[in-house]
Amino acid sequence: MGWYSIAPVHLRFAIKLATALVLALFVGFHFQLETPRWAVLTAAIVTAGPAFAAGGEPYSGAIRYRGMLRIVGTFIGCIASLVIIIGLIRAPVVMIMVACLWTGFCTWISSLVKVENSYAWGLSGYTALIIVITIEHEPLLAPQFAVERCSEIVLGIVCAIVADLLFSPRSIKREIDRELDGLLVDQYRLMQLCLAHGDRDEVDKAWSGLVRRTTMLQGMRSNLKIESSRWSRANRRLYAINTLSLTMITQACETFLIQNTRPEAFPLEYRELFAEPVETVADVHRNLKRIRRIFSWTGEVDTPVTLYSWVGAATRYLLLKRGVISNTRISAVEEEILNGEPVVKPESAERHHAMVNFWRTTVSCMVGALFWLWTGWTSGSSAMVMIAVVTALAMRMPDPRMMALDFVYGMVAALPVGCFYFLVVLPSTQQSMLLLCISLALLGFFIGIEVQKRRLGSIALLAGTINTIVLDNPMTFEFNTFLDSSLGQLVGVILAMVVILVIRDNSKARTGRMLLNQFVSAAVSSMTTNRARRKENHLPALYQQLFLLLNKFPGDIAKFRLALTLIIAHQRLRDAPIPINEDLSNFHRQLRRTADRVISASSDGKRRRHFSQLLDELDIYQEKLRVWEAPPQVTEPVGRLVGILRKYQNALTDN
Template sequence: MAAVNPTANAQGTREVVVETLREEASTWLFVAKTLIAFFATGWLAMRFDLPAPSTAMLTTIIVANRQSGMVLAKSFYRGIGTVAGATAAVGIVAAFPQQRDLFLLALSLWIGICAGGATLYRNFKSYAFVLGGYTAAIVAIPVIENPPGVFDSAVARLSEVLLGLLVSGMVNDVVFPSRMRDVLRRAARDQFAHFLGFVRGATGGSIPREAMENAHLRFVRDAVTLEDLRSSVIFEDAEARARSNHMRLFNQRFMAASTSFQSLHHLVNRLKRAKRDLAASTLIRLYAPIGDALDMPIEAGTGARLLLPRLAAARDTMRGNVATLRATLADTQDIRDFDTGASLLLRFVDELHAYVDAAASLQAPRVLGGSAEKVRFDRGNDWLGAGIATFRTTLTMLVLGLFWIDSAWPLGSSAMLLATVFAGLFATTPNPTRVTWVVMLGYLSGMAAGFICEFFLLTQVDGYGLLVFAVAPFLAIGLVMMMSRKLAFYGLGWAMGFAYILALKNVQVYDPAHFINDAIAQVVGLGAAAVSFVVIPPAIGSAWLRRRQLARLRGQVALAAEAPLPGLRHRFESVNHDLVSQVVAQTQPGSADSRALIAWALAVHETGRALIEMRHDMARRDVPPTLSPYLQAALHTLARFYEKPDAHGYQLARDAVATAIASVGEHAGQAHLLEHLHLVRMALLDGESVLAAYMPSAPLAKEITHAP
């Protein structure tokens, strides 16, 4: 029996206790900061005699986040949405001051468009759209009987919301701020160290396909996470704003290098499976200087600057070794395989050097604003899914509006407001029906707590100080639950329901009948939002959308083959990573859908990037007129096959590539094109890839067939 090490056990227990205490401290710090912002906003709103201090106070809950940068980013976009919504409300009321039906139609359409726009983004930009719809409703609906009052209503709502945003931002930036820039720097360091460590560990030979698939998922998550963090950190830190484009360039170079790295190891794996060990081992020998260059402690900053000359020397060594190693090969097929791999390897080391250079520049004491190449991170948005969200939300608002008109329900406006908030807020979640019902349960609990607080405690206190003591414990319960992964949505519902139903103002009115009627109206609004997700299911998380996203991913090969070349590399890489990230987030890990996604992603990355590089070479050098039709035919058939894969399209693409290879071989000075085409053909004939399902016979899985 193994001896127990009491020191190790004590150390483990101590680490668990420290981590638990750190998490608890973070939770209660979030609760304290949110409560400070909530009550400071309420006090200021009452001092300024704003009509609805509760709107300003509710704003502090909606933008609450433990990270200061997240609060500032959320507040920035909420401010944009608020201004846009107030402007739209004034325009709608001015256009239809006496036509209630047309007014509700225009308002419903605006809210629907905002909900659709929210589905096109996966960061706080989506929140601007949600607030654009919500603000239009809270400005326009209360003045439906008094159109001239719309301007005063817009000014009041803007004042209340912007006050809440200002106070939240100041509190989170002053009271023990938790900086997102630290998270961003840590994410960039982790990405850098993990990728270079993986590259260093892979210089000894082939990588199992499963390991490469897992690495690809990690690369995708790292790239998308870094972009999401960058887009939030720029709001809290001036230095982060100055380095924002450098961070984008760092991320783009990471995506380019990781794609070439994967293509290189797929090539080595295929050669080994085809028993072409001499070509594979020769490429591994050519690869060896990279491992030697990376054989040092790796981290961003000083380590990156020290790596640059080592990688440059490795690149020079590899270029000098190409001819020597090629001379050791006698077989024509081995030479062709080596030429293809050597070209890919030299491209990879160039991209790796550029990536390390970007990492080093991020750590420079000063970064000049215009010193980095301008790049963008494009997203793979689905406009049809946004159209579904627009239709669903518009229809829900119209149904509630018609019910309000026909029933003359005095509190129908409250139902519409709540339906507006949650129909837009949860349109971007993978399972909005479940989320909305969980939030509704939390909302009911919060309103029940609000009833107890308002009629049993607030009626017994006098002054704002005692009001804080009466309200804070109830609100803190919801805020604590918001920090729990399991209870986050329930806690959000609790906090919003409690704050919204209290409707705190300068002269508080205690009317149980109105309280209960308003609570019923709010539940009806929440229920309408939940039912709308059942009647018209959202695209997000559905098998239908996954199929569309997978088709969009395959269509990236057509983009690589036919789109204009300027900026194409960056667009191809960023959209690919974003699409894969979306589908991974909505797919059960290890499922058939997940495996199919990864397999297609690897094929698309490799083939698409090879086509882009080939087109750049075609653009840089003169292609003989007699050769151009064969190259264009290869590009066209590959694009059509990936757009709609089937056995016939596969054979057309395979034969077109083989014909292009044979044609290039007949023209002197076109070896650079032959290397790209050969790589594409090897990918087409990979029996372990997703393309194997379209191959006419199984034997192709056992060997790499070369063009005559």
């Protein structure tokens, strides 16, 4: 039963991939391109890559967006290669080494930018290296080769987009509408659980699941954004819903934490308000109307602040959710919500990880280049290309070793498959374009099914086979050339994997400590009297860093609880009525400078010293708050923050 339910979707994408390959092949030969295989290879990678990432047929716009990234990356790489060749044409070895450095630099950049844009930078790095090593003996042909490569890649991308449009790409809008309803129901259940002060492990599981789902909804919003411009209004609403969802998680978890020390803060009547179970979003809507009516009687002052804030956020969520589903014109009330607060972008905590990626890519490419120049192996250039491709693309993955292993499996499988096509299929079909297209379509069809199952080595098998079989104009069948090319690919991916294994990435602990210190800095920075700074919305950035922490340390509950506690402290201090005077304002700046020194410290010793200084300054700050008669809404959260920092001082300062 399950096989029949998923088979049509798998078949549709397999046909789409086959169509993209055939279109690229036919158009490439029709326009007498010298190397049509670049167009076919581009169509294959652009179409299959999003399907492998999605584990099925990609949503509408994903293939088009990946194609645009590939065009941008190719053009950047071509321009960089021309600059390198023009500047170093008289020193070929130096020219190749500089191209290796450029590849490493692009990998470093791709490790710091957003994941969805990293593909363009990784591609630009190995594109420049491919051009440099291809024209190493004929540098005057560099401009011609760069133009040809760009045109063939653009042709392949156009064919991939046309094939995607021909077979009705599925829209992600229906999935978003369904997720919005389910997310609100689970948010309500989390608040019920926190108010009832249920099992701590159950609360941890519920809030971490909601963090993941909210992050996933943000990714779905990105897919909707690139799908069509007609969803621009829904996209704006979803951007605000992301903040509202994170606000609700924060308020619910703070409700739970407050009851650890002050259970009397939430009397029984408030718990009974949320006690009624909910199954659908209509149940949540009905309960919220009843709760808002009761809160209008009690007033904001006499209502627990976390409950009042949670209900307000849930109400705005419902309003924007209806707008997302209908995609109607944005009302004045919605516009006020959407323009509420400027969102702050997070700073990368993976700088050390990015530097490791730089050295992995640069060293592997240089080793490959020296091996090629020393041995004079005709297919050493193929090995270099594969080294650059594997290291540039694998470094952004959560597990680069598995990505490299995927390439190894794919290239091993590409050797017999490519041999079969080279010796049997292509010689029998070279007189008939129809038979040639059918043979390539069958290859794309069967691999397209495996790609959707995330079969290890499937994409590398497709790319490796297309790269080694003869799809040039005119076709020539020299077995030595095929064997050299296939072995060059295999040696290249093996060398890349060896480098990844030898140059270990020891940045995991450092990244975790950096993330936790960024949470500390955000909490300290929220103590300010500057109105513009207080209006800045740090919540999406903080939860994005928390999601990275979840991925880096999937089983470390202590780290998650500490990070969530610091996020809650940030939100509470951001809204605290801190007295406005020059003395406190100057001390706020001093606290921020010290917190920045903790993050930027180059050693554990310096970090511990700056952290101790921060704790001493916070003690002075608490005394200043007492002198200036700050209300309990300020002194209590500051005291809780200082207690947290003292308790977890070792975890925040040592690797």
